[in-house]
Amino acid sequence: MQYALVNGIKSEASPNFKGLCICCGNEMISKCGKKIIWHWAHKTKCECDLWWENETIWHRDWKSKFPKEFHEIINIDDLTGEKHIADIKLNNGLVIEFQNSRIKEEEVLLRNNFYKNILWVVNGLSLRESDYREFCIALDKGNKVNNIPLTYLFNLNDSKIAMDWADCNAPVLFDFSEEDLELGKVLWLLIPTANQDKRVVVQLHFDDIKNLLFMDLDNNYMLISAIALGAKKLLNRFMTCEKII
Numbered sequence: 001m002q003y004a005l006v007n008g009i010k011s012e013a014s015p016n017f018k019g020l021c022i023c024c025g026n027e028m029i030s031k032c033g034k035k036i037i038w039h040w041a042h043k044t045k046c047e048c049d050l051w052w053e054n055e056t057i058w059h060r061d062w063k064s065k066f067p068k069e070f071h072e073i074i075n076i077d078d079l080t081g082e083k084h085i086a087d088i089k090l091n092n093g094l095v096i097e098f099q100n101s102r103i104k105e106e107e108v109l110l111r112n113n114f115y116k117n118i119l120w121v122v123n124g125l126s127l128r129e130s131d132y133r134e135f136c137i138a139l140d141k142g143n144k145v146n147n148i149p150l151t152y153l154f155n156l157n158d159s160k161i162a163m164d165w166a167d168c169n170a171p172v173l174f175d176f177s178e179e180d181l182e183l184g185k186v187l188w189l190l191i192p193t194a195n196q197d198k199r200v201v202v203q204l205h206f207d208d209i210k211n212l213l214f215m216d217l218d219n220n221y222m223l224i225s226a227i228a229l230g231a232k233k234l235l236n237r238f239m240t241c242e243k244i245i
């Protein structure tokens with residue numbers, strides 16, 4: 001993890017430090033080597049948060065786009081006491097999970113159900129070498145249905161990475177490490193619907209959506225509508241997207 005409690009303060013790892021886990025309260029030791037990302041690890045093996053994924057530079061780059069107070073936030077289910085650490089949780093309740101490795105569909109749905117209001121950001125370059133190329137070809141084969149924001153309707157079958165996330169009932173942003181010098185990071189939003197053949201994907205820039213992420217929206221459908229289609233006509237336009245499908 002990036003943080004542990006040192007004298008009660010949420011702190012980043014530095015060499016030879018000890019702290020307490022923000023989730024389970026057990027002792028943590030800092031891991032600070034030349035070839036690793038500095039982090040905290042439990043001193044003795046424990047099943048603190050089985051959903052926690054070891055962080056990469058990609059995770060840290062993404063987290064650094066948000067103020068520190070929103071990083072690594074503990075979520076507790078009031079009924080069961082189940083606890084998990086969200087990568088990012090904003091004041092409006094939106095959880096943002098950064099996913100670099102393969103994850104089973106069932107686990108995605110478990111997390112969606114646990115966090116309720118969640119946005120996934122998926123590293124599009126980490127699984128298969130062909131994912132990005134295949135995604136671009138899928139867009140080419142699909143129909144462009146809008147120019148601003150650039151929106152396509154495409155066949156799920158044409159893109160394995162889109163298929164991987166087809167059953168996710170929360171919005172997914174694919175990050176293929178595309179960068180626009182003026183507009184910032186380029187992302188592709190896969191809009192969740194029940195349709196198993198066709199999907200709408202929308203090209204977004206992080207700089208365009210970052211303010212929307214902090215808006216107080218009721219649930220992730222409002223969020224994706226707002227992100228994808230602009231806050232002004234959000235529901236109207238989202239319904240149009242549904243109709244296109």
Ligand SMILES: [Zn+2]
Pocket residue numbers: 021022023024025026042048049
């Ligand atoms: Zn722990």
